[in-house]
Each structure stands twice: as structure tokens, then as C-alpha cells.
Amino acid sequence: xxxxxxxxxxxxxxxxxxxxxxxxxxxxxxxxxxxxxxxxxxxxxxxxxxxxxxxxxxxxxxxxxxxxxxxxxxxxxxxxxxxxxxxxxxxxxxxxxxxxxxxxxxxxxxxxxxxxxxxxxxxxxxxxxxxxxxxxxxxxxxxxxxxxxxxxxxxxxxx
Amino acid sequence: xxxxxxxxxxxxxxxxxxxxxxxxxxxxxxxxxxxxxxxxxxxxxxxxxxxxxxxxxxxxxxxxxxxxxxxxxxxxxxxxxxxxxxxxxxxxxxxxxxxxxxxxxxxxxxxxxxxxxxxxxxxxxxxxxxxxxxxxxxxxxxxxxxxxxxxxxxxxxxxxxxxxxxxxxxxxxxxxxxxxxxxxxxxxxxxxxxxxxxxxxxxxxxxxxxxxxxxxxxxxxxxxxxxxxxxxxxxxxxxxxxxxxxxxxxxxxxxxxxxxxxxxxxxxxxxxxxxxxxxxxxxxxxxxxxxxxxxxxxxxxxxxxxxxxxxxxxxxxxxxxxxxxxxxxxxxxxxxxxxxxxxxxxxxxxxxxxxxxxxxxxxxxxxxxxxxxxxxxxxxxxxxxxxxxxxxxxxxxxxxxxxxxxxxxxxxxxxxxxxxxxxxxxxxxxxxxxxxxxxxxxxxxxxxxxxxxxxx
Ligand SMILES: [Cu+2]
Numbered sequence: 001x002x003x004x005x006x007x008x009x010x011x012x013x014x015x016x017x018x019x020x021x022x023x024x025x026x027x028x029x030x031x032x033x034x035x036x037x038x039x040x041x042x043x044x045x046x047x048x049x050x051x052x053x054x055x056x057x058x059x060x061x062x063x064x065x066x067x068x069x070x071x072x073x074x075x076x077x078x079x080x081x082x083x084x085x086x087x088x089x090x091x092x093x094x095x096x097x098x099x100x101x102x103x104x105x106x107x108x109x110x111x112x113x114x115x116x117x118x119x120x121x122x123x124x125x126x127x128x129x130x131x132x133x134x135x136x137x138x139x140x141x142x143x144x145x146x147x148x149x150x151x152x153x154x155x156x157x158x159x
Numbered sequence: 160x161x162x163x164x165x166x167x168x169x170x171x172x173x174x175x176x177x178x179x180x181x182x183x184x185x186x187x188x189x190x191x192x193x194x195x196x197x198x199x200x201x202x203x204x205x206x207x208x209x210x211x212x213x214x215x216x217x218x219x220x221x222x223x224x225x226x227x228x229x230x231x232x233x234x235x236x237x238x239x240x241x242x243x244x245x246x247x248x249x250x251x252x253x254x255x256x257x258x259x260x261x262x263x264x265x266x267x268x269x270x271x272x273x274x275x276x277x278x279x280x281x282x283x284x285x286x287x288x289x290x291x292x293x294x295x296x297x298x299x300x301x302x303x304x305x306x307x308x309x310x311x312x313x314x315x316x317x318x319x320x321x322x323x324x325x326x327x328x329x330x331x332x333x334x335x336x337x338x339x340x341x342x343x344x345x346x347x348x349x350x351x352x353x354x355x356x357x358x359x360x361x362x363x364x365x366x367x368x369x370x371x372x373x374x375x376x377x378x379x380x381x382x383x384x385x386x387x388x389x390x391x392x393x394x395x396x397x398x399x400x401x402x403x404x405x406x407x408x409x410x411x412x413x414x415x416x417x418x419x420x421x422x423x424x425x426x427x428x429x430x431x432x433x434x435x436x437x438x439x440x441x442x443x444x445x446x447x448x449x450x451x452x453x454x455x456x457x458x459x460x461x462x463x464x465x466x467x468x469x470x471x472x473x474x475x476x477x478x479x480x481x482x483x484x485x486x487x488x489x490x491x492x493x494x495x496x497x498x499x500x501x502x503x504x505x506x507x508x509x510x511x512x513x514x515x516x517x518x519x520x521x522x523x524x525x526x527x528x529x530x531x532x533x534x535x536x537x538x539x540x541x542x543x544x545x546x547x548x549x550x551x552x553x554x555x556x557x558x559x560x561x562x563x564x565x566x567x568x569x570x571x572x573x574x575x576x577x578x579x580x581x582x583x584x585x586x587x588x589x590x591x592x593x594x595x596x597x598x599x600x601x602x603x604x605x606x607x608x609x610x611x612x613x614x615x
Contacts, residue, residue: 073466075515106457106575111468111487111526112519128519132468133457133575 032062032081032088049081052141054150057086059095059143061152066125072134072158078126080116082143091122095145099126102138134158213427215435218447223427225450230424232416232462232536235308239508240501241323243404244411248360251614253409255356256402258608261346262330264337270329270406273301276606279540279599280304280413285477285548287335295334298484300548303541306534308411311467311516315530315546316490320516321506322407324499327399331378339378340399347398356612361401365394393504400505412605415537416462418598420446438595444585445592453560453579453589458532464596469529472576473566474559477547482567484546487529491522525571536596553593557586 032049047069049062059082066077080097084090097116102109114128131137141152212220212227243249256262257270268289274280281303282288286296299315307313313325329335330343347353348367358364367373372391377384384392419437423446426434438446449455460466469487476482494500494517501513530546544550550559559565563578579585 073461073468075512106573108525108571108573108575111521111523113521114519128515132466134460 033083033091034081050154051088052152052154053086054143054152056150058148058150059084059092059145059152060086060088061141061143061154062088063139063141063154070131070156070158073130073132075128075130078114078129080124080126080141082122082124082145084145092145093118093121095124095143097124097126097144098142099129100140100142101129101131102140103133103135104138105135106133131156131158213430215427217443219451222447222451225456226424226446227427228460229450229456229462229464230421232306232309232414232421235306235411235414238308238321238323238407238411239511240321240506240513241404241407242507243360243401243408244323246360246408248356248614249405250408250412251609252353252356252360252612253402253405253407254605254609255353255612257406257409261350262336262338262343262402264342268336270326273335274304276601279537281541283542285543289335297334299546300543302533303537304410304413305415305537305540306463307413309463309465309467309534310531312469312490312494312531314490316486316493317469317531318490318493319497319499320494320501320513322410323400323403324497324501326403326406326410327499330399330402339376339381339384340395341374341377341384343402344373344395344398345375347402353612357398357401359613360405361398364398365391396498397505400499403499409605413601415598415601417600418536419595420592421598423595439591441588441591442595443592445588445590446595448581448585448589449592453581453585454577455589457575459535464535465532467532469526469531470575471527471529471569471571471573472545472560473563473569474545474547474549475565475567477549482528485527486546487526487531488522488524491520491526495520525573527570529571535593537599539594539597540599553590554586557589561586 032051047064047067049064051060051062053060061083062081063078065071066079070076078099080099081088082092082095082097084092095118099114099116100109110130110132112128112130114126116124116126119125136155136157139154139156141154143150143152212223214220215223215226218226238244257274260267260269260272262269272289273282273287275282282301284296285300286298287301288296302315307322310322311317311320313319313322314328319325319328330338331340344364345367347357348364354364365373372388373395374383374387377387379385387395419442422437423435423443426432426437449459458466458470471486476484497503499505500517502509502517506513538544539553542548542552544553544556550556557579560576561579561581563576566576579589581589
């Protein structure tokens with residue numbers, strides 16, 4: 001049963017190389033409402049946040065590695081800002097967040113189950129990530145809040 | 160065409176859900192300006208990071224970028240869980256113990272009994288077997304110790320998370336040294352040279368002369384051990400851990416990183432063609448395949464030629480019987496429960512990295528029969544290959560990977576492994592490249608027991 005989810009989540013599994021035309025371009029210039037009590041960060045040394053909305057528009061995340069970049073084959077942490085709805089105005093605290101990663105070309109995951117901890121309302125720190133191979137990794141953010149569960153998908157290519 | 164398609168992954172702001180509905184985003188590093196890639200190596204190109212990729216005759220820029228990731232091999236990573244890891248006195252004591260048969264029940268077994276310097280720090284057998292102790296072989300092949308300092312996990316199944324924790328297991332394993340932590344502490348205590356060397360680095364030994372408190376032999380599960388005061392058990396555990404830390408300090412010095420391939424890469428970086436001649440034309444062709452069409456570098460990645468993780472390469476068992484060795488699947492609970500792991504009382508850095516390394520591991524069905532990717536540096540020195548030594552020679556290994564005809568079914572959906580489907584000439588080239596990873600020029604003083612356990 002454990003394998004079913006990725007089959008369902010992988011519309012591209014059979015279509016060879018990933019599409020070069022994403023449905024929407026990443027919203028790099030979006031204004032994020034920072035959750036309160038945010039730890040001071042040196043923005044200049046930080047990776048840009050990727051903003052993705054769930055398929056039904058119920059949740060939006062803005063994720064980035066805590067380090068300046070996602071490292072290849074080293075443990076790292078993700079910072080995930082979670083919002084209600086399709087925008088980044090309403091931080092969503094008290095949600096459950098689970099992050100998994102999958103290499104569609106090689107059909108394997110991380111062998112690790114990272115854990116998310118809410119460090120401020122709507123701000124989650126995800127520990128225990130490790131992407132051990134070069135190539136495309138899908139990142140799945142499973143959000144559960146107010147009785148609703150949705151999967152948000154993002155991706156990263158490591159080289 | 161395949162490699163050009165894969166190159167596209169790097170260049171395009173791409174994600175995977177082509178019709179998935181979810182908004183797609185790509186990480187900052189994948190959003191570099193798309194650029195035109197010359198298909199021949201006749202011009203230097205600028206990589207996404209902005210640095211020029213050197214040109215190498217016969218290699219595409221993509222192949223050059225891939226080979227540059229394989230050399231040089233930097234110094235080994237530090238081991239914060241062992242504060243003696245780079246202590247020369249600890250390394251000297253560890254080297255002395257490594258070759259000392261007194262640390263065994265029969266007085267005939269040392270680490271070097273199976274990790275023979277002249278056999279690439281392995282033993283040339285299918286299964287580890289010391290003989291004369293319990294008479295039974297181990298269930299896995301003795302791995303080489305070259306470059307063990309770079310490993311994230313130790314043993315084929317990764318059931319130890321540090322070199323010092325690894326070194327402790329064979330000492331108490333009945334089919335190996337078959338000794339005990341109490342006997343080891345007494346050996347150190349009873350021998351003035353060893354006692355002096357130990358105490359100079361690690362501090363005073365416990366009151367081992369008192370054999371009421373410290374019986375001559377015992378480990379957890381033995382009546383003699385279990386009857387000891389907890390504080391005395393802890394004191395002996397500390398001695399035992401320190402022996403492991405000294406063995407690790409020695410083993411960290413068994414490095415191989417100046418092979419002909421490294422000379423070649425230095426020549427690529429410097430642009431000095433005469434230095435590139437350290438690889439024969441055949442080995443260069445093998446390198447091109449290694450990083451390209453043969454996809455070896457998928458798992459044998461980075462400058463130690465391993466991803467330091469676990470895969471099922473589906474090699475049939477030595478006897479042809481169904482596989483019973485669960486590999487990483489069973490290694491995970493063992494390493495997590497190991498009292499000598501990086502989060503334990505005797506770790507010198509139980510928080511942070513050591514904790515994160517262990518606590519997020521998942522024991523899933525996919526890890527069944529996965530084994531650790533070994534380094535390929537000095538690989539020709541320690542046949543046979545695979546966790547049961549199933550494949551006698553590197554030619555056999557390449558023949559196996561070439562067709563995967565004999566591959567057995569896996570419990571995992573992983574599809575990293577694909578048949579090379581190469582010509583005999585291509586396999587010969589890969590073989591020649593693997594030979595160019597050999598650098599056995601260790602300091603001869605590291606290959607034998609030193610005259611004393613202390614530095615002069
Ligand atoms: Cu992979």
C-alpha cells in the first residue's frame with residue numbers, strides 16, 4: 001500500500017522527460033506575510049522561497065532550505081510557511097505537515113521520514129531531509145488542517 | 160540523445176507535474192538562465208554557476224562537469240562523536256591494537272586477520288572467517304578499509320553510524336575476536352606499555368586489579384557482567400568505547416586519493432595536457448562511459464565514488480538460493496538501538512548531526528536487501544566483490560551489470576539500476592578506468608604493528 005500514493009501522484013511517470021512548460025511560472029515576486037515571532041534571518045544569504053498552491057486552492061506554501069541552497073547528499077532543513085487559501089496573506093498555524101521526496105526517474109525516496117515542527121504560527125521547520133542522488137526530486141508537502149488534507153507538489157533538480 | 164535530455168533537466172525551470180494541477184515551482188539553482196550548449200568539446204563553456212568548464216578532448220562539457228565532481232577527494236570529514244578521531248596518540252594506540260592478537264579469546268585474532276594490508280585491507284574470501292574460534296564463517300564479505308573515514312554508515316547494512324562504534328562489534332562477536340569488553344580492559348591494564356599508552360590519551364583506567372568488582376571476562380548478557388555495579392559497567396564501557404575510538408583514529412589514515420585518475424583531473428583543471436596522459440586512451444573512454452552512458456556515477460558518485468547510501472543491486476546469492484539477508488532493512492533498527500551510536504552516552508557529540516542522522520530513518524520494505532554502495536577507489540585490490548563476494552573479478556562485476564540477466568527480483572520499486580548493454584570493448588574500457596582508481600601508496604609504517612603503542 002505504501003507505494004500507491006506516488007503512482008497516483010505522478011501524472012508524469014510515463015511521459016519521459018519532465019515537461020519544460022510548467023503550468024504557471026513560480027511566483028518569485030510575491031509578497032509574503034511573515035508569521036509573527038519569525039527568527040531573524042539574513043535574507044541575503046537565504047534561498048529564494050518557492051510558492052506553491054494546492055490543487056484546490058485550499059492551502060499555499062512558501063518553502064526554502066534553511067541553508068542558502070539544498071545540498072546534495074547531506075542532511076538539511078526546510079522552512080515552510082503555510083497559508084490558508086490561494087494567497088500568502090493568512091498564515092495557517094496548527095496544521096499537520098509531512099514532507100516526502102521522490103526521485104521519479106529512479107523510483108525511490110529518501111529512506112527517511114522528516115519531521116515538521118511549528119516554530120511560529122504558520123512557520124514550520126522540517127528536519128531530516130537528505131537527497132542522496134543527483135537529478136530531479138519531487139517534493140510532496142502533505143498538509144492537514146481543519147479536517148482537510150491536501151498534497152502540494154514541488155520539485156528540485158540537484159546537480 | 161539521453162544525456163541531452165538529462166541536461167535539459169538542469170537548464171530548464173522544470174517540475175514534474177505536467178498535468179497535475181498543482182502549481183509548479185523550481186528551485187533557485189534550477190532557474191539559471193537557459194543557455195545554448197555546444198555539443199562538442201571545442202570551446203570552453205560557462206556553467207550555470209558562472210565558472211568556465213575546461214575542455215577535454217573527446218569529452219562533452221557535460222561529461223567534463225561530471226568528471227570534475229569525482230576528484231580531488233578532500234580530507235575526510237571530521238567525526239565529532241569521536242574527539243580522538245584525529246589525535247595522533249590515539250591513532251598510534253589504535254594501530255598497535257589493530258595488529259595485536261591479544262585482543263581475542265584465542266590470542267590468535269587481530270583486526271588485521273581479516274583486514275590484511277596486502278589484500279587491500281580485506282581478506283580475499285567470500286565470507287569473513289577467522290578460523291579456530293567458532294569455526295563458522297560470517298554471512299557477509301569482509302570489506303576493504305580504504306577510505307572508511309568517508310563513510311556515513313559502516314558495515315554492509317549500515318548497522319553502525321561511526322567508525323569507532325563499528326570497531327567494537329567484531330571484538331565481541333563470537334565468530335571474530337570473541338573477546339569481551341571486560342577482557343579488553345584487563346588486557347590494557349595488565350600490560351604496562353598498553354596501560355601507559357591508554358592512560359596518556361584517555362585518562363586513568365578503572366580499578367581493574369579488583370577482580371571482585373571487575374571480573375576477568377564479561378559483556379552484557381553474561382552473568383559476570385550483569386552482576387556488576389552500574390557505575391563499574393559504565394567505566395568499562397568507556398574503556399571499550401575508547402579502544403574503538405583509537406582503532407578509528409588509525410583507520411582514518413588508510414586513505415587512497417592520489418590515483419592516476421586524480422592526476423588526470425588535476426591536468427584537466429590546470430589545462431596541462433601532459434598531466435592528462437596519466438589516463439590511457441582506453442581508461443579515458445572508460446571514464447566517459449562511467450560518467451555518461453553506463454550511468455555508474457548514479458550511485459558511485461562524488462570524489463569517494465559512493466553515495467554513502469544503500470541500494471539493491473539484485474545480485475543473486477552465492478549459492479543461488481533465495482535471498483534471506485535483509486541488509487539495510489535490519490541494519491536500521493540495530494544502529495538505532497546501538498548503545499555506542501552517535502547519540503549514546505559515550506558519543507562526544509550526541510546532539511545535532513548524530514541525532515538527525517539516526518532519528519529520521521525509515522525501516523520500510525524498500526530497504527530489504529539493500530546494501531551500502533562501496534567506494535571504487537582501490538577497488539581492484541580487494542576482490543571478490545559484493546556483500547557475499549559473489550563476483551570474483553571486476554570483469555565479472557561489469558558482465559553482471561552489462562546485461563542484468565542474472566538479476567533477482569527486488570522488493571523495492573527502485574529503478575536506478577539499468578543494464579549497461581555495452582560492447583566488450585566498452586566493458587574493457589570501464590575495467591581500465593577502474594584500474595586507474597588505484598593508489599595503494601600508503602606510508603609503509605601504517606601497514607604493520609608499530610614497535611610500541613605510544614608515540615616515541
Ligand atoms: Cu536516485
